[in-house]
Amino acid sequence: MAVIKRLPKYHQCLGKLLRQDVERISSQELSQLLGFTASQIRQDLNNFGEFGQQGYGYNVESLYNEIAKILGLNTVHNMIIVGAGNLGQALANYEDFETHGFKILALFDVNPRLIGLKIRGIPILDADEMDYFINRNDIDIAVIAVPSDRAPKVVEILTKTSVKGIWNFSTAEISTGKNIIVENVHLIDSLFTLSYRMNEEKLEERILKQKMKKVLNR
Template identity: 55%
Template sequence: MEEKEISQAVIGRLPRYFRYLSELKYAGIERVSSQELSDIMKVTASQIRQDFNNFGGFGQQGYGYNVEFLHNEIGKILGLDRTHHLIIIGAGNLGQALANYVNFERRGFLFRGLFDNNSELHGKKIWGIEVQPMENMEVFVKENNIDIAVLTIPKTEAVTVAEQLVEYGIKGIWNFAHVDLNVPENIQVENVHLSDSLMKLSYNISRFESDNTK
């Protein structure tokens, strides 16, 4: 791989390209120009070409890109050609929603286990997977090659549980707990801070209104 210095901004845009290319692919479209992609995605064609040039450009020639090829290549860059084995910590509504989501999504992610410290939930099946006590986590992670843990537990527990998971050998954490985790650099963390997102929406509503009542 040669993509040494790719910014997180470019990486952040890759899933969106992948999403649009999936749609084009399933719509049976075979080729797409950067201008057409630009029109449907509402980013400039030069941004698209620049982003793609980070990965060698994906061989645009004549009339645009081959949709299936581009879709596959971006999928590979995103690591979606590998299978990730994933557990969810926290079997509440959010944990259940994410379990369903990952199951439904399929593409490279296998939902393997669900853990909760509420003993009333133990043994209950969520989307075919039994809720297990937290004490089982260590053995389960090690025996099942789990590489991703999803945290949907309160922030007071999340920090400790994240440290344990790292010790057990997890490689990435999809963090929904309302706290920034402090893990070693070799562990990848992707935060979904719902309240931050809701506050940003609130800010933009307020700003828009104050700009328009001056």
């Protein structure tokens, strides 16, 4: 479902409106703010319920809350970050996560120089204690920020815990027999996409030639 990718945008936009004390909004107005068509917005929202009111539009606060509920943001998520290198530390410093109910309780690493340190008050613990810590602290999301070759080992440990979601920053393909949800962040793919788009102009000729050939074939 392509809707899911848009839900965070709705959420963010409504949050902004809420902070500006906007009370109600129409799909038309939202359309202008978000760049989706009004029709699509009504269609999207209607997948999950009837949140609007004819002749009035949508109540910003209640729509915001409904979408938060859909995104699972109405409960606090306890997270750990596996790997306390630069990436792990960078993520631990993102205050944005906590703002939205994703609480980082600890980082884990194998490097004795890092163990014992704190990032924004969040302790870096010994990787050996990970499974114990997870089950003890009701952790439901683990962030994988270790080098890709270490990732499979980490995943193996995680599958034996209560973790329900893995946010994977390594390039390793992760598969857990269990029903753990895995969300991949492949940064290099994003960079390649940027590169492709920068290169697109030069490519035009080639693509056009290919299309023309097909048209001429008819």
